[in-house]
Amino acid sequence: MKFLRKRILLILLTSIFASVAANAGMMGFPTIDDYQERAHQYGVELVVPDFPTSIEEIESTTAEILAEINTLGDSIAMLEVNELTFENTFQAMDVGTALIYNRVLPINIVMNTSQDAEMRKFASDTMRKFRAANIEFNYREDVYHSLKAFADSNPELSDIDQRLVDEVMAEYRRLGYELAIEERARVEAMQKELSSLRYDFRENIREAKYELHFTKEALDGVPESFLNSIVDEEGMYVVRPNVTNHISQTLKFAKNADTREKIYLARTSRAKEVNIPILQEMVTKRNQIGTALGYKTWADYRTENRMAGSGQRAQDFLEDLVIKLEPKFQQEMADLLAAKKEETGLEAIEIQPWDIAYYQEQLNQKQFQLDTEKLRQFFPYEKCIDGMFTIFETVFDIEIEEIENPTIWDPNVALYAVSDATTEKPLGLFYVDPFPREGKYNHFAKFTIIPGLELPDGTYQRSTVALICNFAPPEEGKPSLLTFSQVKTLFHEFGHAMHSILSEVKYSRFSGTSVPRDFVETPSQILEYWLGEKDVLDLFAAHWQEQSEKLPAEWVESIKQADIANAGYRYRRQLTYGLIDMAMHHCEDVSDIVDDLVGLSNEIAARTTIAFPEGTAFIAAFGHLSNYDAGYYGYAWADVIAADMAAQFQATEDGFMDRETGFKLRKTIFETGNSKDVNLSLRDFLGRDPEMDAFIRALGIESIEASDT
Numbered sequence: 261m262k263f264l265r266k267r268i269l270l271i272l273l274t275s276i277f278a279s280v281a282a283n284a285g286m287m288g289f290p291t292i293d294d295y296q297e298r299a300h301q302y303g304v305e306l307v308v309p310d311f312p313t314s315i316e317e318i319e320s321t322t323a324e325i326l327a328e329i330n331t332l333g334d335s336i337a338m339l340e341v342n343e344l345t346f347e348n349t350f351q352a353m354d355v356g357t358a359l360i361y362n363r364v365l366p367i368n369i370v371m372n373t374s375q376d377a378e379m380r381k382f383a384s385d386t387m388r389k390f391r392a393a394n395i396e397f398n399y400r401e402d403v404y405h406s407l408k409a410f411a412d413s414n415p416e417l418s419d420i421d422q423r424l425v426d427e428v429m430a431e432y433r434r435l436g437y438e439l440a441i442e443e444r445a446r447v448e449a450m451q452k453e454l455s456s457l458r459y460d461f462r463e464n465i466r467e468a469k470y471e472l473h474f475t476k477e478a479l480d481g482v483p484e485s486f487l488n489s490i491v492d493e494e495g496m497y498v499v500r501p502n503v504t505n506h507i508s509q510t511l512k513f514a515k516n517a518d519t520r521e522k523i524y525l526a527r528t529s530r531a532k533e534v535n536i537p538i539l540q541e542m543v544t545k546r547n548q549i550g551t552a553l554g555y556k557t558w559a560d561y562r563t564e565n566r567m568a569g570s571g572q573r574a575q576d577f578l579e580d581l582v583i584k585l586e587p588k589f590q591q592e593m594a595d596l597l598a599a600k601k602e603e604t605g606l607e608a609i610e611i612q613p614w615d616i617a618y619y620q621e622q623l624n625q626k627q628f629q630l631d632t633e634k635l636r637q638f639f640p641y642e643k644c645i646d647g648m649f650t651i652f653e654t655v656f657d658i659e660i661e662e663i664e665n666p667t668i669w670d671p672n673v674a675l676y677a678v679s680d681a682t683t684e685k686p687l688g689l690f691y692v693d694p695f696p697r698e699g700k701y702n703h704f705a706k707f708t709i710i711p712g713l714e715l716p717d718g719t720y721q722r723s724t725v726a727l728i729c730n731f732a733p734p735e736e737g738k739p740s741l742l743t744f745s746q747v748k749t750l751f752h753e754f755g756h757a758m759h760s761i762l763s764e765v766k767y768s769r770f771s772g773t774s775v776p777r778d779f780v781e782t783p784s785q786i787l788e789y790w791l792g793e794k795d796v797l798d799l800f801a802a803h804w805q806e807q808s809e810k811l812p813a814e815w816v817e818s819i820k821q822a823d824i825a826n827a828g829y830r831y832r833r834q835l836t837y838g839l840i841d842m843a844m845h846h847c848e849d850v851s852d853i854v855d856d857l858v859g860l861s862n863e864i865a866a867r868t869t870i871a872f873p874e875g876t877a878f879i880a881a882f883g884h885l886s887n888y889d890a891g892y893y894g895y896a897w898a899d900v901i902a903a904d905m906a907a908q909f910q911a912t913e914d915g916f917m918d919r920e921t922g923f924k925l926r927k928t929i930f931e932t933g934n935s936k937d938v939n940l941s942l943r944d945f946l947g948r949d950p951e952m953d954a955f956i957r958a959l960g961i962e963s964i965e966a967s968d969t
């Protein structure tokens with residue numbers, strides 16, 4: 261049986277080399293037209309988005325789209341009762357909305373990737389207009405009346421059509437359609453204000469650009485390669501606290517505690533002045549909306565249609581994990597303190613927030629001989645991409661091929677086409693925008709650009725998505741080298757892309773990642789588990805200068821151990837963020853808390869991880885509060901389920917390369933999206949309801965009492 265696994269790996273290795281060789285020998289990539297032709301044979305349509313290239317173009321497109329939104333509403337609203345059909349009401353709305361998104365979402369990409377600050381600003385203002393238009397559409401009484409009249413006529417519908425009707429009507433109820441007309445108008449007005457506040461909040465974070473200038477001495481310990489990328493003309497080193505990579509490189513490696521403190525303080529003070537008042541308004545507004553709709557708290561409203569179902573259940577889940585992790589967390593903090601005492605030779609000393617990443621790195625290097633910088637040498641960007649593709653081509657029975665990119669917004673952006681390996685049916689497109697640029701979205705995320713759905717003529721419009729990333733760019737004579745955690749992020753974001761692209765759902769409303777928010781991370785988090793296996797890593801990880809040099813087995817074991825070693829702190833920090841989010845949004849009387857949100861968040865951090873320093877305001881730049889409100893718990897929630905799902909692969913002979921389990925994952929989870937209750941899809945995959953044990957075991961914690969998720 262071991263033999264079978266070796267054989268699969270051998271086939272994989274051969275195909276990696278074959279594909280590298282094929283690419284190297286090729287003059288150009290296939291074009292979208294080549295793929296489109298094949299797509300049409302299968303009754304599917306691939307869509308290359310139409311990215312506007314000037315402010316004028318955004319302006320004229322916007323006018324057209326806003327008119328289209330009105331036309332869509334009118335077409336449903338003007339139907340007489342005897343004319344109502346499923347097709348001209350619910351389906352028309354789903355299709356119409358998706359086609360509008362086809363034109364809106366490219367502007368969202370411009371906002372997040374354009375090299376031109378004015379374009380970004382204009383695109384951002386435009387997105388705000390669309391958001392408002394969307395809310396206005398949702399509050400169109402006349403549209404609602406047509407839909408409700410059809411829903412009330414008790415039509416005989418297929419399961420999926422009925423689900424669409426039920427979900428849309430539930431959303432209307434959640435919008436306040438069961439309220440008196442004046443009250444509903446008040447809710448609508450508040451929603452619009454909230455939407456505007458959310459945009460301001462995010463915009464302020466994106467634009468919060470400070471620069472800290474250091475001498476080389478002050479940054480002693482920071483990798484040379486990174487320093488070379490931040491040196492200015494005067495020979496000073498410019499650290500930008502809004503760039504994640506700048507933060508991780510300096511806080512992990514700078515030996516000078518004052519330097520780390522300065523950087524940490526700048527990081528946790530971003531947008532402080534502008535965003536705290538906005539946050540206060542958001543929290544208040546959300547509470548008012550939730551209460552007006554008949555919920556005790558905003559979190560109750562937000563979680564009602566998620567797996568958690570209520571604010572209390574989400575909060576209990578977080579507190580439960582805080583307790584389960586306590587002994588491990590305390591042990592880790594004691595180890596960090598001991599390391600600090602040893603390094604400084606001082607006894608009366610405490611661990612500060614800016615010490616944590618640094619001493620974790622020190623301990624990792626010492627205990628696991630794990631040198632992040634050395635490890636990076638084994639993960640050149642191109643090899644990671646190719647290797648990841650090859651792995652999931654096998655696991656999901658798909659093919660991924662780079663195609664000529666007709667819409668380049670940066671020369672490094674690549675476009676890929678995904679097809680089913682057995683039937684060759686094209687399944688979708690995705691862009692990868694790998695490296696940071698001034699003004700570009702500064703984290704890692706998947707953006708949907710074209711949603712997947714079945715059009716009325718039976719053609720299936722496949723998804724197009726973009727992975728916007730910020731890996732360290734190549735340096736002279738050196739490729740882009742990823743840290744191990746960035747490789748994980750790459751696999752994670754790829755999971756989101758697959759969730760969209762593999763979707764086979766009839767309606768865009770249920771397509772791919774349109775699952776409950778506390779489940780949406782699961783299909784991504786599960787893919788991170790592939791990186792825990794040497795067999796899998798050997799498929800692509802090799803020293804960039806010496807291809808035959810694979811990751812030493814002890815390193816892989818060390819990565820695993822190091823991952824577990826810091827897991828207590830890491831998850832407690834996740835829980836801190838989740839609990840801060842819940843404290844703001846699962847609160848019946850916000851007047852108690854709103855005047856001192858910073859104090860509130862400090863209290864939680866002090867109890868569950870480590871207090872934020874005096875004068876900082878972490879929450880001001882906690883972007884999740886703009887759109888992941890009462891939802892941050894979902895990361896840990898999804899992680900618990902992902903661990904359970906990963907254990908299904910681990911239990912097979914072929915482990916993570918098990919095609920049967922992979923195909924089951926594709927069918928039951930990735931293809932299904934939200935076309936059925938996620939709890940049922942999970943049961944299809946797991947054969948039972950999810951459990952917490954696998955997650956706790958994966959963290960290296962031995963015994964727990966039985967607990968569900």
Ligand SMILES: [Zn+2]
Nearest residue numbers: 752756781784
């Ligand atoms: Zn994610």
